[in-house]
Amino acid sequence: MRVRWLGWAGMEVESQGHSLVIDLLGRPEDVLEGTPLAAPLPKVVAPHTQGDVLAGLCTHLHRDHTDAGALARALRPGGQVLHPAPFGGDDHENLWTLKADRELDELKLARRPMGLWETATIGPFTIAAVPAVDTLGDPQVSWAVEAGGKRVLHLGDSMFHGYWWRAAHRFGPFDAVLTPINGPTVCFPHCQPPSPYAASLDAAQAAVAVRLLGAAVAVPMHYDGFHLDGFYQTQPDELARFLDAASGESYEVAALEQGETLTL
Template structure:
């Protein structure tokens, strides 16, 4: 199962220094889940690579990600409705996009573990219901860069994605044992400015909280320690 896979370097160009990890080596039943249809989250090439041998492209109801890879099924997902996808159970839950475009986060369960993947949501009021209904989580993958956008006018000057402080608060409400930061490391774009040193700020925000911060380099595995 892949969530928002990205292999196309044109999505961010030189502004994203992270290594992009190939996804064309999937074995068995394969699903690609996307949180929303922006090109850095729905990468059509990544979806086609991951689903080269068939499978399911799962997307939020109300979005229409195109093109759907040949030989695959497209499955729109309604909020709060669990779906069986091979060995996984996936449930779309509410998220809020900085532009107001349709977006979800994903709750994924398999093999006795449960994770939360936030996409690039900003702060919203659904964290408590998600935590009560699905928590606790073994890990929450949450955006942390607090980016401010300048492309739409008038400019708000407010974060369009979770800040480090908000990510820690969300992880605590969700009952996440660890927070894996995602959606950070973009620089050099005048119209997209993330907070300075988001990982240091994340660690500072979590200092007195029961949440372990666990950054991962691209391609690394998350090791379950309990």
């Protein structure tokens, strides 16, 4: 199995001549569309297997993790988009998922909503939707992917939670865990009063989560982009903070450059 970091939370997973993409992001500037805000944008690259990808896995329907246009370019004809099943609720509750949801429909992408702990087999890949926790209360999963005897877990931008041991028991051991590390604090108009706690795993939390999951290798992601003063605030030196937090752990850290591949 080969795992290639595409930038932000995007990953390309290849095995036995086939590929998946997870949380693919093609145009970071589109995430800020319709706002007067500017932000440092993450560097992203396209998949090696552009146009021939079996399936696109989305940990949740926020547009920096579900880029319908990028998925349409990446997928082969008939390729599927897998994402968490909806929770229901009104438009206020679903404010941050409505646009990505609509864009997937507009591009007529084949969709497969997945329930918690549900598994699917696509090509050589066995895929499981592992429970995860989103800072806004939107549906989110982590994706466990197995192929060719190798197993990885992609944590999306989940917060710290208590499913680590169950995930390790059901789908481990993991050869690699792909983890967010930027730990932003957020303040959005539809989620008030705001929480002071990290909206996705910060460096110290990510280091512990990888340990609890029993991974052989940690691959940091979801950093170097989208700092918005007053709305989405991160701390400087995100990667250095994670490397320091993980320095005493027994697992290895593979800090990839955008476009770099880890072979498992």
